[in-house]
Amino acid sequence: MSGDAQxxxxxxxxxxxxxxxxxxxxxxxxxxxxxxxxxxxxTMQLIADMAGLPKANLHYYFATKEDLYRRVVQQIFxxxxxxxxxxxxxxxxxxxIGAYVDAKMDISRTHPHGSKVxxxxxxxxAPVIQDYLETTLRDWTEGRIGVIQRWIxxxxxxxxxxxxxxxxxxxxxxxxxxxxxxxxxxxxxRPLSDKQWKDAKASVKDMVLxxxxxx
Amino acid sequence: MSGDAQxxxxxxxxxxxxxxxxxxxxxxxxxxxxxxxxxxxxTMQLIADMAGLPKANLHYYFATKEDLYRRVVQQIFxxxxxxxxxxxxxxxxxxxIGAYVDAKMDISRTHPHGSKVxxxxxxxxAPVIQDYLETTLRDWTEGRIGVIQRWIxxxxxxxxxxxxxxxxxxxxxxxxxxxxxxxxxxxxxRPLSDKQWKDAKASVKDMVLxxxxxx
DNA sequence: TCATTTCCTGACCGTATGGTCAAGGTGAAG
DNA sequence: CTTCACCTTGACCATACGGTCAGGAAATGA
Numbered sequence: 001m002s003g004d005a006q007x008x009x010x011x012x013x014x015x016x017x018x019x020x021x022x023x024x025x026x027x028x029x030x031x032x033x034x035x036x037x038x039x040x041x042x043t044m045q046l047i048a049d050m051a052g053l054p055k056a057n058l059h060y061y062f063a064t065k066e067d068l069y070r071r072v073v074q075q076i077f078x079x080x081x082x083x084x085x086x087x088x089x090x091x092x093x094x095x096x097i098g099a100y101v102d103a104k105m106d107i108s109r110t111h112p113h114g115s116k117v118x119x120x121x122x123x124x125x126a127p128v129i130q131d132y133l134e135t136t137l138r139d140w141t142e143g144r145i146g147v148i149q150r151w152i153x154x155x156x157x158x159x160x161x162x163x164x165x166x167x168x169x170x171x172x173x174x175x176x177x178x179x180x181x182x183x184x185x186x187x188x189x190r191p192l193s194d195k196q197w198k199d200a201k202a203s204v205k206d207m208v209l210x211x212x213x214x215x
Numbered sequence: 216m217s218g219d220a221q222x223x224x225x226x227x228x229x230x231x232x233x234x235x236x237x238x239x240x241x242x243x244x245x246x247x248x249x250x251x252x253x254x255x256x257x258t259m260q261l262i263a264d265m266a267g268l269p270k271a272n273l274h275y276y277f278a279t280k281e282d283l284y285r286r287v288v289q290q291i292f293x294x295x296x297x298x299x300x301x302x303x304x305x306x307x308x309x310x311x312i313g314a315y316v317d318a319k320m321d322i323s324r325t326h327p328h329g330s331k332v333x334x335x336x337x338x339x340x341a342p343v344i345q346d347y348l349e350t351t352l353r354d355w356t357e358g359r360i361g362v363i364q365r366w367i368x369x370x371x372x373x374x375x376x377x378x379x380x381x382x383x384x385x386x387x388x389x390x391x392x393x394x395x396x397x398x399x400x401x402x403x404x405r406p407l408s409d410k411q412w413k414d415a416k417a418s419v420k421d422m423v424l425x426x427x428x429x430x
Numbered sequence: 431t432c433a434t435t436t437c438c439t440g441a442c443c444g445t446a447t448g449g450t451c452a453a454g455g456t457g458a459a460g
Numbered sequence: 461c462t463t464c465a466c467c468t469t470g471a472c473c474a475t476a477c478g479g480t481c482a483g484g485a486a487a488t489g490a
Contacts, residue, residue, distance in 0.1 A: 019467090038254065041256070056450085059449065119393065158425070160418060160422060167387075172387060186353060200379055203379035206375065211426030
């Protein structure tokens, strides 16, 4: 029956699905554990428990702890790169940088663990993604510096150092993920509400865009 | 002879000096190792080697790895609190926030390891300094928010959300320490020169002060 | 010189961790 | 039903780690 086919298609027992779902569960658990404990403090047992799988099963899908870690780091990097497209097809800094801040603030809220793992990785000297920094990130940065410089030349913003503007954007937006615990503590122990997040985004965008004379 | 007394005063063999010097050597080594490897990744053996002492000697001065770690975290926190005095006795945001940015940027250059240890600690949920966040840091923050609000009321700057301004200041200045490796990679692999640091400080200060309408 | 306190350190111990493996389970195709 | 590829997992191992301890060295004061 066609019904059978559909049901079997949704059953978790399907070969490909099993692989996909388990890898996803492991990666999600790993992202959280690596973020909360650091690479050294994370244990495969903890990740396994959080993913609801026996430890030996983790090594069936990911050969080593480092392999698993690498995948987690790559994940957040790709998410950030996607968000960066806001930058490109914008007529000026108000739209481009405004959208970039929005996108990065949203990611800080939806992917705080990934952001922390990335921060940890870079703080420890980028032992596993140094090549990414030297290739993809460097190229992306140079490209964006060019875009900002063009906006400056066109008189759409004040002549600030584009490099330090990018650092300020990264620092400010990621701070809300990486230092989320500190922010929560200073917010009476509660996570930021929807309204407070809206305020945070507006405040950052406002200060940045005024800081560069775009508004 | 009086000469003997002086020499013996300078000899490292003096009781108090021995304790002070060894504790200092251990704390310096620990700060570096904790920053580079994280709490979980750091080992007492590594710290001992870097301090030039046998591992057992570390446990003579610091009972446990956690005790040692706690001391390192407290150290950077006190340094930051000292720097924050720039804020208080300032007539307005240009002087106050300007000096604060200067001070924090200087610390990011001179104490990058401490900054990373603090960041790591907070990212992992502040397991050992949560009480500091809830007391000292919270009080300090509320006080500074009051100062900023007064400046706003006096028309010395635009009405921005003081809390998010503080976050922006922390994020931006500490970024140069915590993400120093990334910044160095994007700087052709070289550490920022004196001139580049000067430019960084000026750029940050300029964007921030303009962002809040103080200049 | 002697007694006392402080400092030093090699050797050792229990535990926890990353990783392995062999044996068994399970769904799909023929 | 049989086959086969893929998935699952308890038990196991070597290693590395934080921490201990006993015995000795060195400094200090009387």
